[in-house]
Amino acid sequence: MPDSVHIVGGGLAGSEAAWQLARAGIPVVLHEMRPVRGTEAHVTARLAELVCSNSFRSDDAEHNAVGLLHEEMRRLGSLVMGSADAHRVPAGGALAVDREGFSAAVEQALLAHPLVTLVREEVAGLPPPEWGSTIVATGPLTSPALARAVAALTGAESLAFFDAIAPIVVRDSIDFAKAWYQSRYDKGSGTDYINLPLTRDEYEAFVEALLAGERHLPKDWEGTPFFEGCLPIEVMAERGRRTLAFGPMKPIGLTDPRAAPGRRAYAVAQLRQDNALGTLYNMVGFQTMLKHGEQTRIFRALPGLENAEFARLGGMHRNTFINSPRLLDRALRLKARPDLRFAGQITGCEGYVESACIGLLAGRFAAAERLGREMAPPPPTTALGALLAHITGGARAETYQPMNVTFGLFPELPAAPDERGRETHGRERKRQFALRARADLAAWMAGDALLAAQ
Numbered sequence: 001m002p003d004s005v006h007i008v009g010g011g012l013a014g015s016e017a018a019w020q021l022a023r024a025g026i027p028v029v030l031h032e033m034r035p036v037r038g039t040e041a042h043v044t045a046r047l048a049e050l051v052c053s054n055s056f057r058s059d060d061a062e063h064n065a066v067g068l069l070h071e072e073m074r075r076l077g078s079l080v081m082g083s084a085d086a087h088r089v090p091a092g093g094a095l096a097v098d099r100e101g102f103s104a105a106v107e108q109a110l111l112a113h114p115l116v117t118l119v120r121e122e123v124a125g126l127p128p129p130e131w132g133s134t135i136v137a138t139g140p141l142t143s144p145a146l147a148r149a150v151a152a153l154t155g156a157e158s159l160a161f162f163d164a165i166a167p168i169v170v171r172d173s174i175d176f177a178k179a180w181y182q183s184r185y186d187k188g189s190g191t192d193y194i195n196l197p198l199t200r201d202e203y204e205a206f207v208e209a210l211l212a213g214e215r216h217l218p219k220d221w222e223g224t225p226f227f228e229g230c231l232p233i234e235v236m237a238e239r240g241r242r243t244l245a246f247g248p249m250k251p252i253g254l255t256d257p258r259a260a261p262g263r264r265a266y267a268v269a270q271l272r273q274d275n276a277l278g279t280l281y282n283m284v285g286f287q288t289m290l291k292h293g294e295q296t297r298i299f300r301a302l303p304g305l306e307n308a309e310f311a312r313l314g315g316m317h318r319n320t321f322i323n324s325p326r327l328l329d330r331a332l333r334l335k336a337r338p339d340l341r342f343a344g345q346i347t348g349c350e351g352y353v354e355s356a357c358i359g360l361l362a363g364r365f366a367a368a369e370r371l372g373r374e375m376a377p378p379p380p381t382t383a384l385g386a387l388l389a390h391i392t393g394g395a396r397a398e399t400y401q402p403m404n405v406t407f408g409l410f411p412e413l414p415a416a417p418d419e420r421g422r423e424t425h426g427r428e429r430k431r432q433f434a435l436r437a438r439a440d441l442a443a444w445m446a447g448d449a450l451l452a453a454q
């Protein structure tokens with residue numbers, strides 16, 4: 001029998017990784033610190049506890065990237081998805097679960113599996129090399145001792161304890177009749193930045209809206225510290241009506257090609273390319289604690305963003321995540337110590353489903369390795385593959401922040417006009433992404449001996 005793979009953390013990612021390994025015939029030792037040591041958010045000793053909402057978000061596999069991810073995970077025998085389906089509660093088009101029943105089902109399935117050993121202990125430092133292949137899936141509230149050890153290994157600048165997320169916009173939803181590409185003083189390549197010009201009236205209305213916008217209140221233990229260089233945009237706006245126009249929205253070095261000669265915008269909102277594919281742009285300096293509904297309303301009032309599709313909205317939370325694009329290889333191994341894989345939210349994915357998805361892939365990569373096989377990563381045209389590719393290299397390492405799965409992470413569709421010669425948009429475009437993903441996932445599974453055998 002092959003040696004055991006160790007997994008640290010029995011949350012969404014660690015539980016899914018353990019299941020995938022055990023299904024492939026590999027023994028697993030799962031180390032979970034609760035109830036010996038708790039976290040600030042978990043309240044039970046169960047594996048795969050849902051710390052907040054009971055929703056796995058949209059279950060629409062035709063038009064929604066997370067719904068598509070659900071479907072792909074089901075096809076790969078996901079324990080998290082199987083348990084969610086078994087404990088579903090009515091929630092319209094969303095997949096919501098009875099949280100007690102869900103976590104109990106995950107835990108019982110793992111405890112009942114003869115190849116899974118659960119050890120209730122904190123791993124208070126780096127897993128020792130003699131464990132061999134190990135998956136670290138300790139989540140956003142990784143215990144301090146392990147987090148310190150990871151920081152010592154990766155470099156403190158590669159491990160973040162808070163996120164500061166600026167909204168990310170799907171490039172194709174920006175109105176280029178108003179926006180234009182240009183880097184400040186024309187440095188860099190022509191497409192690094194997209195600019196949105198504001199008149200004085202537009203700028204003042206924007207600042208008013210920011211000041212009046214309803215904010216998310218962090219929990220006491222989150223104690224999100226604000227660093228001077230990274231203040232929420234609404235806090236910057238509180239410091240003075242013109243602070244933003246002299247800060248992240250300064251117009252200097254930028255020339256609106258549609259403005260009269262010699263005239264420049266009063267302020268400019270800049271968006272910077274966020275992924276190697278060039279499909280996503282983040283709003284520079286717009287990290288925010290405004291509620292999501294307020295962000296959509298206020299940011300869509302900016303010229304050029306009237307129909308913006310947000311791949312993710314901003315937020316600032318307590319978190320723990322490594323700079324995966326810099327540190328991990330395509331099979332989720334730490335380049336500096338390839339016996340260690342990372343999985344779940346600690347890799348910088350965001351959300352229950354995404355965390356479980358990266359756990360699923362880490363488990364499969366580790367299983368293939370133990371069996372002496374190569375596993376090709378899933379194609380980037382699938383939801384699994386798009387998220388994996390983003391985390392392990394597609395995202396900009398310099399500005400890396402947590403990310404949900406979205407069609408903005410997928411490679412563009414080949415330009416396929418409909419029968420009237422129009423490009424496909426909206427729901428039809430999403431359907432095309434899903435169709436391509438389905439076909440490519442099937443081909444990938446058929447080409448993998450281990451997957452095809454299950």
Ligand SMILES: Cc1cc2nc3c(=O)[nH]c(=O)nc-3n(C[C@H](O)[C@H](O)[C@H](O)COP(=O)(O)OP(=O)(O)OC[C@H]3O[C@@H](n4cnc5c(N)ncnc54)[C@H](O)[C@@H]3O)c2cc1C
Pocket residue numbers: 008009010011012013014031032033034038039041042048049050051052053054055121122123124137138139140141142143146318343344345346350351352353355356
């Ligand atoms: C307060 C909060 C609210 C959230 N709300 C939502 C939400 O509503 N919806 C959503 O989709 N996502 C939410 N998230 C984000 C995220 O998706 C979840 O936290 C998700 O559970 C992450 O899965 P994971 O497996 O990476 O981590 P977790 O599910 O947190 O699992 C990590 C496990 O590792 C254990 N552990 C930690 N350190 C050690 C150690 N040293 N040794 C052994 N065990 C250890 C922990 O006890 C835990 O069981 C929230 C996050 C937080 C912090």
